[in-house]
Amino acid sequence: MSVRPHPGLEINGFTLGEQLHKGGFATIWDVTHALYRTPMVMKVPTILDGYDGPTIVGFEVEQMIMPRLSGIHVPRVMGQGDFAVMPYIVTERIPGNSMFQYFKRAPRPVAEVIELAARMAEAVHDIHRQHVIHLDLKPDNFLQRPSGEMVLIDYGLSRHDQLPDLLAEEFTIPMGTFPYIAPEQFLRQRGDLRSDLYALGAMIYELATGKMPFGQPEKLSQVKQRLWRDPVPPRAIRADIPEWLQEIILRALEVDPANRYQSAAQMIFDLAHPMQIRLTARGHKTQRDPALTVFKRWRQMRNLKAFAAPPSVAAQIERAPILLVAVDLAPEAEPLAQAIYLQIKRMLVNRPDARVACVNVIKTARLGIDPTTDAAGTNLHVARLVGLKTWAEGIDLTDDRLTYTILENTDPATAIIDHAEANRADHILMGARGHSSTRRFLGSVSAKVVAEAACSVTVIRLRDQQPEA
Amino acid sequence: MRLALLTDIHANREAFEAVLADLAQRQIDRLVFLGDIVGYGPDPGWCIDQVESQVAKGAIALRGNHDRAVGTADNILNSNARRVIDWTVNRLNARQKLFLSELPLTVEDGDTLFTHASANDPADWIYVTSAANARPSFLVCDARLIFCGHVHRAALYSCDLVGRVTHLEIAPGNPMPLLQSRRWLGVIGSVGQPRDGSTLASYAILDRTHNELTFRRVGYDATTTARKSREAGLPEALAQRLMKGI
Numbered sequence: 001m002s003v004r005p006h007p008g009l010e011i012n013g014f015t016l017g018e019q020l021h022k023g024g025f026a027t028i029w030d031v032t033h034a035l036y037r038t039p040m041v042m043k044v045p046t047i048l049d050g051y052d053g054p055t056i057v058g059f060e061v062e063q064m065i066m067p068r069l070s071g072i073h074v075p076r077v078m079g080q081g082d083f084a085v086m087p088y089i090v091t092e093r094i095p096g097n098s099m100f101q102y103f104k105r106a107p108r109p110v111a112e113v114i115e116l117a118a119r120m121a122e123a124v125h126d127i128h129r130q131h132v133i134h135l136d137l138k139p140d141n142f143l144q145r146p147s148g149e150m151v152l153i154d155y156g157l158s159r160h161d162q163l164p165d166l167l168a169e170e171f172t173i174p175m176g177t178f179p180y181i182a183p184e185q186f187l188r189q190r191g192d193l194r195s196d197l198y199a200l201g202a203m204i205y206e207l208a209t210g211k212m213p214f215g216q217p218e219k220l221s222q223v224k225q226r227l228w229r230d231p232v233p234p235r236a237i238r239a240d241i242p243e244w245l246q247e248i249i250l251r252a253l254e255v256d257p258a259n260r261y262q263s264a265a266q267m268i269f270d271l272a273h274p275m276q277i278r279l280t281a282r283g284h285k286t287q288r289d290p291a292l293t294v295f296k297r298w299r300q301m302r303n304l305k306a307f308a309a310p311p312s313v314a315a316q317i318e319r320a321p322i323l324l325v326a327v328d329l330a331p332e333a334e335p336l337a338q339a340i341y342l343q344i345k346r347m348l349v350n351r352p353d354a355r356v357a358c359v360n361v362i363k364t365a366r367l368g369i370d371p372t373t374d375a376a377g378t379n380l381h382v383a384r385l386v387g388l389k390t391w392a393e394g395i396d397l398t399d400d401r402l403t404y405t406i407l408e409n410t411d412p413a414t415a416i417i418d419h420a421e422a423n424r425a426d427h428i429l430m431g432a433r434g435h436s437s438t439r440r441f442l443g444s445v446s447a448k449v450v451a452e453a454a455c456s457v458t459v460i461r462l463r464d465q466q467p468e469a
Numbered sequence: 470m471r472l473a474l475l476t477d478i479h480a481n482r483e484a485f486e487a488v489l490a491d492l493a494q495r496q497i498d499r500l501v502f503l504g505d506i507v508g509y510g511p512d513p514g515w516c517i518d519q520v521e522s523q524v525a526k527g528a529i530a531l532r533g534n535h536d537r538a539v540g541t542a543d544n545i546l547n548s549n550a551r552r553v554i555d556w557t558v559n560r561l562n563a564r565q566k567l568f569l570s571e572l573p574l575t576v577e578d579g580d581t582l583f584t585h586a587s588a589n590d591p592a593d594w595i596y597v598t599s600a601a602n603a604r605p606s607f608l609v610c611d612a613r614l615i616f617c618g619h620v621h622r623a624a625l626y627s628c629d630l631v632g633r634v635t636h637l638e639i640a641p642g643n644p645m646p647l648l649q650s651r652r653w654l655g656v657i658g659s660v661g662q663p664r665d666g667s668t669l670a671s672y673a674i675l676d677r678t679h680n681e682l683t684f685r686r687v688g689y690d691a692t693t694t695a696r697k698s699r700e701a702g703l704p705e706a707l708a709q710r711l712m713k714g715i
Contacts, residue, residue: 053631056629056630056650057629060648060650060651063646063648063650064646064648067646080649082649082650083630083649083650084649087650162639162640162643163639163643163645163646164625164637164638164639164645166637169635
């Protein structure tokens with residue numbers, strides 16, 4: 001690098017203003033350019049004299065990955081500089097502070113914790129969908145737009161599914177930020193998106209309790225302890241944390257990635273539907289595991305070389321989709337409901353980590369007061385919920401990966417489409433009515449869902465009865 | 470500016486046509502042929518004519534060891550390859566032979582060097598099959614990008630700021646950014662005789678604007694090529710390897 005950054009420096013049309021931040025590996029500068037009106041910042045790596053491999057490769061990784069990302073959760077890239085002159089990346093400037101300042105004020109009220117957790121998880125899911133695992137999630141790397149969306153920065157340790165991992169050979173020690181790195185990152189595994197979910201879990205823990213789940217370890221041997229030592233349950237620190245929130249946090253912090261959330265979308269689903277979370281021992285826990293349990297785990301984990309990892313980010317997202325099943329519970333639709341039931345069971349064979357959201361729509365009248373109670377005085381909502389649960393009996397999903405929702409709408413298709421969108425469903429499964437007069441008059445619900453849904457839709461239809469001879 | 474890099478066509482008309490059809494849909498500004506238009510396959514004349522007409526339209530074409538063998542009767546090729554070259558010689562007209570004999574061994578285009586085999590001694594036809602034997606190519610020139618063929622298996626090597634050469638795994642179809650901080654050596658897979666276990670024809674696209682390299686694979690009718698090869702009386706092993714990609 002032949003040029004060093006300083007205020008007033010002009011490079012490729014960019015003019016440097018004041019230095020905004022000086023970190024361990026890079027400096028951040030305010031920059032302007034005649035062609036861009038957007039406020040921008042320039043990140044320049046601080047390369048030590050002589051060969052500074054990790055910093056250089058980290059910056060190469062960032063130069064490689066950032067231009068491939070797009071969308072509201074990622075800063076837009078305006079320019080990149082060559083190592084021969086001065087390496088840099090110019091991006092749009094996100095106003096405001098990083099979450100680091102905000103986390104200093106933890107613990108926060110539960111409602112705030114959930115809102116922030118969901119927003120952070122949304123940003124993480126967005127980059128996962130774009131084949132990137134961040135691998136260095138921490139409060140400093142989340143910025144919040146004035147409109148509320150979180151923006152993820154600093155991709156120096158990240159991994160792109162479809163690009164070679166330049167960092168794999170560069171480091172002999174685990175990479176990441178000690179309070180937040182996942183056990184498999186300690187084992188130098190860099191290909192599992194569930195590592196990011198672990199870091200999210202550690203951050204939500206911190207937001208809710210004001211403490212880091214594993215403190216601030218300085219040595220690697222201390223980091224390794226998280227392979228067997230469980231953190232103090234959040235509710236033991238702060239009693240007003242609901243059990244379901246503890247369930248979410250401790251699930252994200254599971255040592256084995258296979259026991260965590262399998263995608264950020266599944267985590268967002270739980271944050272959005274706390275009342276549907278099925279509590280396990282994780283949620284009820286009041287103290288850390290007893291010494292004997294920890295000892296057994298230590299014996300099991302201390303020589304572990306690696307956890308089972310998915311082949312790729314895309315494969316993991318594919319393995320763990322959110323499936324939305326819309327079922328009609330009317331008596332005449334029973335054979336159709338049965339066919340949908342068989343189909344969902346078949347789909348789960350290939351996607352063992354899927355989460356299934358069962359939905360039934362109550363069609364409400366366009367005008368007037370809706371009858372939420374039927375003639376016999378039964379609450380329609382409750383009756384449908386019971387019906388839905390009965391239908392789903394035998395769908396074999398562990399944990400709480402099966403949920404039930406009754407929607408009300410004048411237009412069932414709209415209800416299904418909106419619910420799928422709001423819950424980031426990857427696939428809708430529903431039935432189509434036969435050639436009945438109802439369909440002729442009311443139009444086809446499934447046709448509208450197929451036409452307008454943002455995700456894949458599978459429509460199950462029963463063959464018409466053969467006309468009698 | 471987008472360049473299509475094709476190499477080791479080896480007189481395989483069906484594969485060559487499939488690749489040309491594929492890149493016709495991909496806004497290519499210039500074609501580069503990295504050598505070995507002939508040899509092994511049953512359609513040498515057609516392939517030479519096709520390359521020649523592309524060169525007339527601005528394409529770059531280089532000479533490979535099989536192209537050289539047409540005009541030089543020595544024994545540096547293996548016996549099957551030599552047999553096919555002897556067969557090929559009798560099927561080419563004077564103009565086609567002249568075209569092959571006038572092809573250059575290397576071409577420099579700005580910061581990019583094209584060669585058929587290793588750049589350190591292009592006439593010695595050294596295979597670039599590992600980071601260790603990719604290294605000499607970086608040492609002998611100061612080109613930022615080097616592209617060669619000859620190996621029949623696609624591979625990408627980078628040389629970082631301190632001269633460390635690394636082999637990088639990239640899957641076909643994924644654009645790889647050729648970072649300015651490194652120098653790059655791309656070994657392009659073969660159009661007409663792939664040897665990496667897949668029967669699909671191989672080529673690459675170099676996007677100079679975005680500074681990205683993409684390896685591509687294209688399906689073609691290998692059965693027809695194998696049949697023509699047998700009908701021409703070429704060695705059976707050559708027909709079989711097309712069907713297996715080995």
